[in-house]
Each structure stands twice: as C-alpha cells, then as structure tokens.
Amino acid sequence: MRMTRLVGRRIKEDPRDAQTVSHKFLIRGGYIRPVSAGIYSLLPVGKRIIEKIEKIVREEMDAIEGQEVLMPVVLPAELWEESGRYGSVGAELLRFKDRNDKSMLLGMTHEEAVVHLIRSEVSSYKQLPVMLYQLQTKYRDEARPRAGLIRVREFTMKDAYSFHTSQECLEAYYERAHEAYVRIFKRIGLKSCVSIESNSGMMGGKISHEFMAVAESGEDTIFMSPCGQYRANREIAYAAWKYEKSAPLPLEKVHTPDKKTIEDVAAFLGLKPENTGKAVFFRDEKGSLIFAMIRGDFEVNESKLKNYLKTNELTYADDNLIRSCGAEPGYASPLALDTSKVRIVIDNSIAQSSNLVVGANEADHHYKNFNAGRDLPGAEVIDIATVRDGDPCPVTGQPLMMRRGIEVGNIFQLGTKYSAAMKCEFLDKDGKSHPMIMGCYGIGIGRSMASVIEQSYDNYGPIWPITISPYHVQLCSLNPKDGVTETADKIYSELSESGIEVLYDDRGEKAGFMFSDADLIGIPFRIIISPKTLQNNQIEFKRRGEKDVTMINIPELGGFIKETVAAEFAKYKA
RNA sequence: CGGGGUAUAGCGCAGUCUGGCUAGCGCAUCUGCUUUGGGAGCAGAGGGUCGCAGGUUCGAAUCCUGCUACCCCGACCA
Numbered sequence: 001m002r003m004t005r006l007v008g009r010r011i012k013e014d015p016r017d018a019q020t021v022s023h024k025f026l027i028r029g030g031y032i033r034p035v036s037a038g039i040y041s042l043l044p045v046g047k048r049i050i051e052k053i054e055k056i057v058r059e060e061m062d063a064i065e066g067q068e069v070l071m072p073v074v075l076p077a078e079l080w081e082e083s084g085r086y087g088s089v090g091a092e093l094l095r096f097k098d099r100n101d102k103s104m105l106l107g108m109t110h111e112e113a114v115v116h117l118i119r120s121e122v123s124s125y126k127q128l129p130v131m132l133y134q135l136q137t138k139y140r141d142e143a144r145p146r147a148g149l150i151r152v153r154e155f156t157m158k159d160a161y162s163f164h165t166s167q168e169c170l171e172a173y174y175e176r177a178h179e180a181y182v183r184i185f186k187r188i189g190l191k192s193c194v195s196i197e198s199n200s201g202m203m204g205g206k207i208s209h210e211f212m213a214v215a216e217s218g219e220d221t222i223f224m225s226p227c228g229q230y231r232a233n234r235e236i237a238y239a240a241w242k243y244e245k246s247a248p249l250p251l252e253k254v255h256t257p258d259k260k261t262i263e264d265v266a267a268f269l270g271l272k273p274e275n276t277g278k279a280v281f282f283r284d285e286k287g288s289l290i291f292a293m294i295r296g297d298f299e300v301n302e303s304k305l306k307n308y309l310k311t312n313e314l315t316y317a318d319d320n321l322i323r324s325c326g327a328e329p330g331y332a333s334p335l336a337l338d339t340s341k342v343r344i345v346i347d348n349s350i351a352q353s354s355n356l357v358v359g360a361n362e363a364d365h366h367y368k369n370f371n372a373g374r375d376l377p378g379a380e381v382i383d384i385a386t387v388r389d390g391d392p393c394p395v396t397g398q399p400l401m402m403r404r405g406i407e408v409g410n411i412f413q414l415g416t417k418y419s420a421a422m423k424c425e426f427l428d429k430d431g432k433s434h435p436m437i438m439g440c441y442g443i444g445i446g447r448s449m450a451s452v453i454e455q456s457y458d459n460y461g462p463i464w465p466i467t468i469s470p471y472h473v474q475l476c477s478l479n480p481k482d483g484v485t486e487t488a489d490k491i492y493s494e495l496s497e498s499g500i501e502v503l504y505d506d507r508g509e510k511a512g513f514m515f516s517d518a519d520l521i522g523i524p525f526r527i528i529i530s531p532k533t534l535q536n537n538q539i540e541f542k543r544r545g546e547k548d549v550t551m552i553n554i555p556e557l558g559g560f561i562k563e564t565v566a567a568e569f570a571k572y573k574a
Numbered sequence: 575c576g577g578g579g580u581a582u583a584g585c586g587c588a589g590u591c592u593g594g595c596u597a598g599c600g601c602a603u604c605u606g607c608u609u610u611g612g613g614a615g616c617a618g619a620g621g622g623u624c625g626c627a628g629g630u631u632c633g634a635a636u637c638c639u640g641c642u643a644c645c646c647c648g649a650c651c652a
C-alpha cells in the first residue's frame with residue numbers, strides 16, 4: 001500500500017476526549033473514528049488489524065471442530081421471551097418495533113438464536129457434540145461507554161456455543177476451548193493475559209472463566225497469586241484469612257457518645273478496627289431488609305452477597321427501613337432484632353473472631369465482647385468479604401497481587417438454562433428426550449486490539465506484534481531523488497510479490513514527519529532508503545521501538561526480510 | 575440514573591468573568607519558491623450558522639432560560 005493513497009490521517013496531538021493509551025493512539029494513528037458515544041468506524045489500517053485477529057480466532061475455533069455460521073443482528077423479541085431473558089435483561093438490550101408493530105431487538109449475545117438454529121437441525125445424540133461460532137456485530141446499549149474500544153455499544157464479538165449430551169462431555173470440551181483461548185491470546189500478542197475464575201452473572205450456569213488482559217486501564221479488579229495457582233475476579237475472590245479466637249468475655253454495654261464510624265469507635269475504645277464488627281444494611285429487589293455483618297476492617301462484597309441471596313439488586317437500606325427491625329443506624333448490632341423483619345447474615349470474619357465491639361441498637365452505645373457463637377447462635381455464616389491487596393492466597397498463603405484487567409474473553413458452562421427453556425432437545429439411545437447441555441465462549445475483537453496497545457506501546461505510538469500488525473514492513477523513501485524512488489519502487493514490488501505486506505511511504509515528506517507517522521502506525525519493521533544509503537547500494541533496517549539500525553545490502557534484502565518476518569512470527573506460535 | 579466537566583475552522587486551543595471594530599492562534603489542507611535523516615523556512619490562499627432553540631439589548635461567542643451531544647467518576651454491565 002502506498003501512503004499517498006492511504007485513507008486515514010495521523011493526528012499529532014492527543015484528542016481531548018481520550019484518556020487511555022489505546023484510545024489516544026487508535027484515534028491518533030488513524031485506526032478508528034468516533035461516530036457516536038461508543039460507536040466507531042474502522043479505517044483501513046484498523047480494519048486490517050481486526051481482520052488479522054479474526055483470522056487467528058477462526059483458525060483456533062476451527063481447530064476445536066467449530067463450524068462458522070452467521071446469525072442475525074436483529075432478532076424477534078419472541079425468541080427472547082422463550083428464554084425468559086426479554087423480561088430479565090435491562091435497558092442495555094435495545095428494543096424497538098418494526099413497521100408492523102412487532103417487537104424486535106438488537107442481539108447483544110446469541111444464545112437464543114443459536115438454540116433456535118440447533119433445535120431444528122440437531123435431534124439425535126449421534127449428531128452431538130457440536131460447536132457453532134460466528135464473528136458478528138453485537139449491540140449493547142451501555143449506560144456509559146468509555147475508553148475508546150474498551151467499552152463500546154456496538155462491537156464485533158466472536159461468540160461460540162457448544163452442545164453436548166452430558167456434563168462430562170461439556171467439561172472436556174470446555175477444557176479444549178480454554179486451551180484454544182490461551183493460544184489465541186498468545187498469538188495476537190497479549191503479553192499478560194490470564195484466565196480467572198469469574199462470576200457468572202446474567203448468563204446463568206456455574207463454572208466460568210474470564211480472560212483478562214492485565215492493564216491499568218482495565219475495568220475489573222483481579223487478584224493473582226504469585227505462584228499462579230489462584231486467580232480470581234474481585235467479585236468472587238476469597239483469601240485464606242486467619243482469625244484468632246480467645247475465651248469469650250461477658251457482654252458489656254459501653255457509652256460511646258457520637259461515635260458512629262468504625263474508626264471513631266475503635267479509637268475511642270483504644271482498639272483496632274479488627275476488634276469491631278461492622279453492620280451494613282441492604283435492601284434487595286423485593287424491598288426486604290438484609291443485615292450483613294463483617295469485621296470492621298473488611299468491606300462487604302456485594303457480588304458475593306448477591307450471589308448468596310440470589311438477588312439481582314442490592315441497595316443500601318435507608319434509616320427508616322433499618323429502624324423497622326429495631327436496629328439503630330450507626331449503633332446497629334444483630335442482637336435482639338425482630339428477625340421476622342430482617343435477614344441476618346454474618347461473614348466468616350465475625351464467626352471466627354472473639355470479643356468484638358458491636359452496636360447496642362441504642363444511640364451512643366455499643367457492646368463490648370460480642371461472640372457470634374454465643375450471642376447469635378444459628379446465624380447464617382457465609383463469606384462476603386472483599387479481598388484486599390496482599391491478602392493471603394487460598395492455595396499457598398502468599399500475598400495476593402491486586403491488578404486491573406480488561407476482559408477480552410470469557411467461557412461459560414451454561415448447562416441447560418437455554419436448552420430447557422427453549423426445548424432444544426436430543427433423543428438418547430433409548431429414544432428418551434433430554435435438553436442439550438451447553439457451553440458458550442466469547443471474545444471481544446475490538447477490545448482485544450485495544451488491549452494489545454495497552455500492553456505494547458511507547459511514547460510515540462503502538463508497537464504491534466507482527467501477527468496482527470497492519471503490515472509486516474514499512475518502507476520509507478527519504479529524499480526521493482538520485483534513483484531513490486526507482487529503487488524504492490522496485491523493493492516495494494519485489495517484497496510485495498514475495499508475500500511480504502509492505503506499507504510504502506512514498507510521500508517524499510521530511511524524514512521526521514514520516515518517522516513520526518510510522519511510529520503511530522506501529523509496524524514492527526522499517527526499511528529506510530535514501531541517497532545516502534543508496535551510495536553503498538544499501539538500505540537501513542530498524543525495528544519499531546529499538547534504537548539500533550542495521551545496514552543491509554539491497555541484493556540481500558528480500559531474503560533478509562523474509563527470514564526476519566518468519567522469525568518474528570515464530571515468536572508468537574502457540 | 576446521580577455527581578463533575580466540556581462544546582468557537584478537520585484537530586488542539588484563546589477570547590466569555592467585564593457585551594462593542596472584520597472572531598483569533600498553533601497544527602493540518604492548497605499554491606509557489608527554497609529545503610531534505612527525527613515533527614523545515616518564507617510568501618500567499620481556502621476553511622466558522624461560535625453545539626441547538628428561545629430571550630434580554632441599539633448591539634450577544636460573551637448575559638438569561640431551556641435543550642442536546644461528548645468526556646470523566648460512580649451506579650449498572652456475558
């Protein structure tokens with residue numbers, strides 16, 4: 001490709017709206033352009049990168065017997081009513097009516113569509129297992145798109161769905177899909193991408209993993225053990241917390257005037273926050289009151305609590321609701337409450353600790369020496385603590401590392417949630433009908449591209465891995481005179497003919513101008529030709545991101561580039 | 575949905591508080607000449623409903639009211 005013809009200008013200044021590295025460089029390098037909030041056009045260089053990522057994804061999906069299909073973006077609401085999701089998914093599902101007043105929606109994921117397809121095409125155990133995948137546009141009406149391609153409304157996703165006759169078959173396939181994902185993210189050049197245990201959320205199902213590109217700009221908080229044996233999303237992470245028990249002392253009411261916060265109470269009584277119990281009141285989606293108690297130095301993990309309570313919504317309860325069960329805001333404890341009006345759950349940290357300070361359900365008073373086993377027998381004891389940076393790994397006890405991650409992919413063992421609801425069944429050997437057992441497997445394509453930048457850039461632009469770089473080599477023709485143009489043209493056509501993808505900067509601009517554009521385009525290898533190098537019948541060869549240059553004799557150039565490119569590709573072999 | 579911010583040429587900004595000449599600057603674009611190894615110089619040119627709609631005023635980018643879009647934090651989120 002000649003740069004004189006290339007559409008998509010480079011921008012020298014950071015766009016005002018961009019905060020993250022990938023957002024800035026994707027705009028500045030001429031890869032994407034915003035059209036509306038969270039909706040982007042892809043320019044030629046961006047499109048080439050996306051296609052290369054898609055090609056790798058296709059290869060790995062095909063390698064695990066996936067069959068590519070294409071399902072519609074626009075789906076009838078009735079399909080989603082069958083699964084029950086039409087009512088349960090919120091405003092991020094974009095609903096609209098067609099001209100006949102029929103309710104339609106834009107697909108944000110395609111479980112319903114694929115089940116609709118499979119249930120009419122597959123009916124016997126002999127046809128299973130099977131996996132279908134597609135690369136298709138998804139639309140989610142995100143409340144807050146952000147950070148360029150990292151959180152968008154319209155995006156391309158590879159989504160795959162597997163169908164099995166047994167849980168064992170699903171689990172075996174799930175493992176293969178997991179391995180395929182590891183290969184994909186290695187091949188596209190993510191330097192740090194880990195699979196972590198995750199919360200299944202609205203998808204239903206039990207076991208699931210998220211593939212996280214570790215990056216500061218990530219939206220999720222993840223915990224990783226230094227040994228690599230434990231990795232989990234903060235939403236479900238737990239740690240090997242140690243608690244100390246001592247002999248219970250008698251309950252004692254103490255005067256704590258105007259001391260409402262954990263810090264104030266602890267300081268006033270000369271204790272540490274871990275010697276106190278924190279009371280947190282929630283209201284669930286039905287309006288019921290939940291009293292959660294946790295040691296004073298911990299925070300309640302609302303995801304864990306939601307999962308335990310099997311509720312979709314938790315908000316903090318207001319003071320009136322808190323008082324309705326006999327508790328006093330700021331001085332609350334689980335003692336002597338009206339348990340018909342409140343459900344009490346206590347964290348392990350409370351159950352395993354002794355002689356804590358808790359509220360007395362009376363203004364300006366607390367109790368000392370609360371012991372859950374003695375004072376609150378039969379309480380629901382669960383893990384609702386939020387892991388903190390440095391908490392002990394559940395496997396090895398080493399301090400967990402807290403990181404941010406971009407979720408580039410996820411895999412779920414769905415089970416029969418959709419197949420049962422939508423009657424996607426197969427006949428077994430005995431002629432009996434069963435719902436198929438499903439898995440689903442997603443990868444965000446655009447988000448993956450952005451994640452690669454987040455992990456591979458310098459001050460001047462992205463540094464693309466050769467596997468997804470828009471071109472293999474950039475050819476810069478400097479000061480094109482004295483035969484430079486002729487030689488550059490010849491190198492361009494010879495390399496192109498030998499299968500090397502060349503971006504040829506034939507604009508004859510100032511060197512610095514061309515180099516800074518080249519940095520923004522981020523191609524890993526650069527060939528520079530000028531009257532100076534041509535004097536010795538040579539070109540200059542440079543790697544993106546490195547200072548050193550190598551002089552190569554022009555007759556040897558073709559072979560050298562082929563070898564160098566091949567060697568670079570080999571580094572990303574999975 | 576709550577909180578904060580922004581909106582003036584393709585991009586980045588000044589001007590707004592304190593209303594007043596023809597709305598500026600840098601980058602980019604076009605023309606000519608000179609340049610040519612890390613963002614070239616000179617000379618010239620084109621490009622604006624000052625986000626939108628009302629209002630106040632002799633006069634509004636500037637003051638008032640309403641709206642919209644975009645960004646950030648939070649809530650939310652396979």
